[in-house]
Amino acid sequence: MTGPALHPSGPDDQDEPGRAAGSPGPRAARPAHPADRSDPRSGAPDDPAGPSGPRPGAPVPRPGPHGSVTVDERLARVVLSRAVEPGDEHAGRWLRRYGARGFVDRLLEPAPAARSDGDDGPFPGTGPKRVASWRLRATAADPARDLEAVHDLGGRFLVPGDTEWPSQLDDLADTRPLGLWVRGPADLRAWALRSVALVGARACTPYGAHTAADLATGLARRGWVVVSGAAYGIDGAAHRGTLAAGGATVAVLACGVDTPYPRGHDQLIRRIAEQGLVVGELPPDSHPTPSRFILRNRVIAALTRGTVVIEAQHRSGSLVTARAATRLGRHTMGVPGPVTSALSAGVHELLRGGAALVTDADEIVELVGDMGQLAPPRRGPVLPRDLLAPAAAHVLEAVPARGPTPTTAIARRAGTTPDDALARLYELHSLGFVERCGEGWRLTNTTTPASNARRGGP
Numbered sequence: 001m002t003g004p005a006l007h008p009s010g011p012d013d014q015d016e017p018g019r020a021a022g023s024p025g026p027r028a029a030r031p032a033h034p035a036d037r038s039d040p041r042s043g044a045p046d047d048p049a050g051p052s053g054p055r056p057g058a059p060v061p062r063p064g065p066h067g068s069v070t071v072d073e074r075l076a077r078v079v080l081s082r083a084v085e086p087g088d089e090h091a092g093r094w095l096r097r098y099g100a101r102g103f104v105d106r107l108l109e110p111a112p113a114a115r116s117d118g119d120d121g122p123f124p125g126t127g128p129k130r131v132a133s134w135r136l137r138a139t140a141a142d143p144a145r146d147l148e149a150v151h152d153l154g155g156r157f158l159v160p161g162d163t164e165w166p167s168q169l170d171d172l173a174d175t176r177p178l179g180l181w182v183r184g185p186a187d188l189r190a191w192a193l194r195s196v197a198l199v200g201a202r203a204c205t206p207y208g209a210h211t212a213a214d215l216a217t218g219l220a221r222r223g224w225v226v227v228s229g230a231a232y233g234i235d236g237a238a239h240r241g242t243l244a245a246g247g248a249t250v251a252v253l254a255c256g257v258d259t260p261y262p263r264g265h266d267q268l269i270r271r272i273a274e275q276g277l278v279v280g281e282l283p284p285d286s287h288p289t290p291s292r293f294i295l296r297n298r299v300i301a302a303l304t305r306g307t308v309v310i311e312a313q314h315r316s317g318s319l320v321t322a323r324a325a326t327r328l329g330r331h332t333m334g335v336p337g338p339v340t341s342a343l344s345a346g347v348h349e350l351l352r353g354g355a356a357l358v359t360d361a362d363e364i365v366e367l368v369g370d371m372g373q374l375a376p377p378r379r380g381p382v383l384p385r386d387l388l389a390p391a392a393a394h395v396l397e398a399v400p401a402r403g404p405t406p407t408t409a410i411a412r413r414a415g416t417t418p419d420d421a422l423a424r425l426y427e428l429h430s431l432g433f434v435e436r437c438g439e440g441w442r443l444t445n446t447t448t449p450a451s452n453a454r455r456g457g458p
Contacts, residue, residue, distance in 0.1 A: 076100035077159050077179045078143035078283065083107065083134045084178065086281040087295040090126045091134070092174030098122075100159075100178075107131075107138045149284040153258055153273075155183040166192040169302050171328050177281045177299060181257045184277035191248055191277065195225035196368055197300045197325070199318040200234025200310035201343050208234055208311035208343065211335055213241030215308065218361025220247020224368075227252065227304050229296065230269055230278075232262060234310050234318070239272060249276040252303070254296040256286040297321040306331030306368040308358060312346035319346050322355065331367045333358045385433070391416075395424035396433055404440030 077100045084091040094103050106122040123131050150157060158165050159179040166189045169176050182188055196219055198212055216226045216238040226242040228235040230251035242249040251272045253261065257280045260266040272278055281299065282292070294317060301307055301324035309332075312318045326332045332355040337344030351357055358364050362375035385393060398414035398421075399405060411421035425441050428434045434441050 072101045073099070073161070074157065074159055074179075075143045075147075076104045078146050078157060079104050079138055079141040080178045081181075081281065081283050082141040082143075082146065083137035085295070086177065086292060087175040087298060088130075089174045090123075090130060091178075092176060094123060094126070095178070096174065104138060107135050146283045149258060150181055150183070153183055155181060155257060155278075157181055158188065164189045166303055168192065169299070172298060172302050175298060179281070181280050181283065182277060183257045183273040183279075185274075186248065186277050188250070188277055188279065191225045191250060192227075192303050193305075194223065195227050195250065195304040196364060197227045197304040197307040197321065198234065198238035198310060199228060199297075199300065199307060199312075199321050201312055201316060201318065202231050202233035202235075203343075204233040204237070204311045205337075205341065205343055207337065209237040212237035212310045213244075215310070215335070215361055215364065216241030216247070216249075217245040219364065220245040220249075222361060222365055224361075224365065225250060225276075227300055229253070229293075229300060230261075230265055230272070232264065236265060236268060238310075239268060243271060243275060250303075251276070251278050252296055252300050253278060253280040253288075254282070254292040255288040256280060256282050256284040258284045259286065259288075261288050293317055294320055298324045301325040301330060302328055304330065306333060306364070308333040308335065308364060309347050309350055309355075310335045311337060311341075311343045312350070313342055314346045314349065316346045319350060322350055326355075331356065333364060333367065335359065384431075388428075388431075391420075392424045392427055395421055396428055399425075399428075399434055399441060399443055401443060404437035404442045406440050410441060 080091070080095070080100060080103065083104075091103075094106075098106060109122070121131075147157060157179055158181075160170070160176075164182075164187050165180075180188070198216055198219075200208060200212060204212070212234045219226055220242045225248040226238055227250045228238045230236070230239060230253060239249050239251060249272055251269060253259075253269075255261050257273075257278050260269040269278060279299075280286075281296070297317060297320045301321050304325075307322050307325040307330060309316075309318050309322050322332045322334075332350070334347040334350045334355045334357060336351065336357060336359075337347060339348070356363075356367055358367070360375075365373050366375040385396065388396065395410065395414045395416070398410050407422050407425065408418050410425065411418045414421055416424075425434055429436065429441075432444055435444050
């Protein structure tokens, strides 16, 4: 069902971000705008509330920090999320110039005939095949159905201007997401402000899976949000480690948030949606592709304060996330692995390129956390003989490992007088290091007690 066309320069467009001053007014007749399509249960095509107020679960705009995002802007971005592939810089440029509604208006106009003067129509510099693909998808879009689908899952569609929109995504400039489809009870903006990405190989080793779960658990216990891609291997281990610790985790998908992928992680993604957040750029019922996985990684990098790579080959998608984090000025970290493992080769190359080496959650927090959140100093165990005075330690080193030795021989080996050596030997005897055996001395036949120093200090 179609409703009356919304005027592109009407009151709802006054707050539309990105519309250039003096943009064209009423345009020629065009096909019915997808954003004008009415919901059969609503009172009017342009009013999601209906005659008796908002219906349960209706896609009512969420308030922005400086007012409300207009209905036009939100629905137009829903159409564009269906028409445009994630990370399309051409689309981002036209979105910045025309605004979302203006962009969709121009897409739905009849395609201009080729002109001899070289005029490319409303999208100069953008290839005709790309524009034709946008038009085809925009014409088939049904924003009301997409919004209804995500609301049926208890989700929502966020756009720039919403109070929940993570402003750090703006660092992506023209590749910024058109909007984000979100499932889960938490506030994405608040969580993103204190988040770390843990990414790595799908076909990881037991060492990698254990390390990812351990880092995620440590970060969760320190109040940090763990972000990953819900894939097999390192991603799944990171999510599970966070959930096991009762922490907060975000899964960024390369498909619709209603489409669990991989299928083997259906239950995991459902649990994340209940306890954390499931996020995606693509509208409901969208399938993943290799290029969408790569483009998804830029969102993970921009959303978080730092990215940690745990096991990655030289051609790993997780390295794409790390490089994107570096370009965006985020912290880039890597966990070292065996030098003989091909799954750690990419991480080691990342570390050689300037990424920070980390081995536990404390070291991650030291980089991405607030000033003064330092990791504890690292030192080896303190042995009892480390506490001896230098003179006594020197004499102890001169006592042979086997058989009783006379005091004079010990003094000669230690380079001191017999009287001084004897005094030190009695001192060492009182501390339990040596024992008297007839006229000589020997080391006590006891093993050195294990240090009680924990890793990272006592």
